Amino acid sequence: MLAEYATLDTNEVAKLMFGSRPAAARHLNVLVRAGLVWRFVYDTDSTHRAHYEVSTTGVRLLADRLHRAGEPVPPNLASAQPDQLMVNNLVVGLTQAAKASQGRSWLYGWRRGVDATIWLHSRGVTGVQPRAAGIWLQDGLAARFLLHIDDGVSAPRLAQMLDGYRHSRAGVPAGCILMLTMTGSRETELHEDLLNAPLPVPVATATFDRLNKASDASAPIWTLTGDTTRLVRLIDTVGNYHRPTGAADLKPPR
Structure with a gap:
């Protein structure tokens, strides 16, 4: 372990x-x-x-x-791996939440960053480096996610870290992309950029501070592009997706 x-x-x-x-x-x-x-x-x-x-x-x-x-x-x-402590914080919290749920929740198919990148490459998705991938199961629903973390240096604007998903002809093998941001301003900037150039799957964000103050990452700490006025649970990042204006030419999320 x-x-x-x-x-x-x-x-x-x-x-x-x-x-x-x-x-x-x-x-x-x-x-x-x-x-x-x-x-x-x-x-x-x-x-x-x-x-x-x-x-x-x-x-x-x-x-x-x-x-x-x-x-x-x-x-x-x-x-x-890069951002290892932040990734561990998220996965340990979800694992503990699953144990406390008495079988209602489960973290399944967890992949570390390098394994997630290799897995995406085998499915025709290149140019992105998620820090982890997994499936969160809760109350009979499933949210397959790819986790990215703002390190402040990989790209001037966070949306650039996600460009590979936009250019993938094979689609994105996930129901949502999660992005943890260093600050609220970085989070707002990302949502604004994605409104202008949407991705084919939902993008949900949370700041480091919101994650650290929450019981775990399954809590309502996430904001969705196109619907940033409220916080939703991890399991709701797929079902509550509102496609931004101008996204009609993109494939809907699976």
């Missing part, structure tokens, strides 16, 4: 696997003493929370185990 998420703190490990912080800490300490996991603290983290990642020895042993079992070794096994 730790290899899949690259970097997790004790609380995140507890939420994903053990249900309690003491149990997670005990298991992590065993792995640290065995040399399979490294423990560290981020210099920029004022809380001084302990984070964990798979050690070089752990990666080698895990790769050997996968090879002996005839399983493919993922590219960049256990390596952190």
Whole structure:
């Protein structure tokens, strides 16, 4: 599990696997003493929370185990990807929400950034680099999404990060595109750009601040292009889609 998420703190490990912080800490300490996991603290983290990642020895042993079992070794096994901490925040929250739902919700088909990019490329979608992909199931409905994150440097305007979807002849294999933005002004700018040049699928946005203050990403924190006056749940980012004016020549979302 730790290899899949690259970097997790004790609380995140507890939420994903053990249900309690003491149990997670005990298991992590065993792995640290065995040399399979490294423990560290981020210099920029004022809380001084302990984070964990798979050690070089752990990666080698895990790769050997996968090879002996005839399983493919993922590219960049256990390596952190861009915006890893933000992605982990989202997926841990959704996983916890699913566990608390008593079977009404589920996070399915989760793919890390590099795996999502490869998956899109195999379906004829190029020129985009989602940070993750997945399907959120809730109350009998499903929202297949592609997650993008504003890093402030990849493109002067966020809409440029999504251009590859517009040019894909094969369509977009998702019901919505999610974009987490650094600020409200960046979010507003993106919606304005998409009104002028729509994508063939809904785009839902949330600021970092809204995500961090919410219980999890399934909550009503998302705004949709063409309907930015209200916040909707993740599961509603597909069903509540209002196509912007001028989008008549585009394929409707699946």
